[in-house]
Amino acid sequence: MTSSLHHRAIENLGTRIITGDLPAGHVMLAEQLEDELKVSRSVIREAVRVLQSLGLVETTKRVGIRVLPASRWNPFDPLVIRWRLASDARGAQLRSLAELRAAVEPAAAELAAQNAPASLRMELVDVARAMREAGNNGEVARFLELDIRFHSLLLSGSGNEMFANLMGQVAETLTGRTVHGLMPDHPHQAALQWHEDVAEAIARGDAASARAASDRIMRRTMSQMADTWTEQPRVFIPVRQ
Template sequence: MSSRLHDLAVDTLGRRIVAGELGPGTTMLAIDLERELGVSRSVVREAVRVLASLGLVESVKRLGIRVRPTSAWNVFDASVIRWRLASEHKGAQLRSLTELRSAVEPAAAELAARHAPDDDAAELTAIAGRMRAVGRAGRLEEFLELDIRFHGLVLAASGNEMFAQLEGVIGEVLRGRTHYGLMPDHPHEEALQLHLDVADAIGGRRPDAARDAMDRIMRRTVAEVEQVWLAEPRAFPG
């Protein structure tokens, strides 16, 4: 029970902060949060510790719990990304994540074609084949998990540990795109083929072709979802 209450407290406060309901500089008292959330002092204390680790709040002596500006947040944390995607700033978050992917994933594919272990290359081909089958069948949840695995494996197969650490970030944006209705009922045939092309180029040790195919995937992604962020400012509020 205490674990569920802790998770609920973190999620409730995190969502309110990210949505702007609790803006930068807002101060809160632990006793007020206890009453509002219906939890114990220890649950509030632990929730604040988690949110502080994400850069969302700080404890200020004789003042209380203060919300920090957006510039202090750990914007690569999966929880922060998930809360942003659930807020009215969803478009801006999708844009920043898609731009990150567009910069990193083609380079990761190129490196994977140079350095991926043979087992990883073979697995990518198998995943891409399954993606085509379930995509054509319209099984979007199954397709989503395969897509996350595919892109995460490309990042890991690059041999760059910093690229590999972005797997969770990529997973959140792919989940957000699916769960917020930004995926077609059946993935486009070109997109399905391009995943096969990436896998084939990595397995065939053709770095330029791997980069090009992944770049084309990202350009298709931008074209499919950019309408969500066209009206969004380039900077997040706060």
């Protein structure tokens, strides 16, 4: 099902557009795509419809299927994010996600302290303690698993569905950081403590402390990552008149 012709057509065109292989302004014809991908019109048409909804292309009668500039892409769409992570812009995408996460997580911690259900608060405390144990024992894989669960619970507990939707992206960045050897085998004691601080503040409903502790975690991760994506070009999206 994942490898239906429709999916493959979307993947093929989406990746080629986002890597810049098909540059903005490039015009394609449906018939030409049929020949190129060796699929029928219906497959192409359905794929183009989806790419259109992602802001990657627009269709005009008598012209064809035109590739849109990056400023028109929907930067929050999971497909777009995945394709960008697999492209040369991987660094810029990771930085954008990290900046978003740094902005959102302290706010999510504050909201979780006010709104999260009791069971979630308790699990958060448990997970934070387990993180310290796994971290001190050098259990890298288990630590990553717990880290992902901690931040997922935090985002979920905010009760803001937009924050919660970032779970997947956060998991991806945490995993990527570990896989690429950017995480020490034994996490810093301060970071472990801050995780426990966040969990306990949320458990007792202390919104300000939860935000402050989460903010410390985010500032630390940002300063750790900062040098890895230096000189990634920034994309300035023009303001519509």
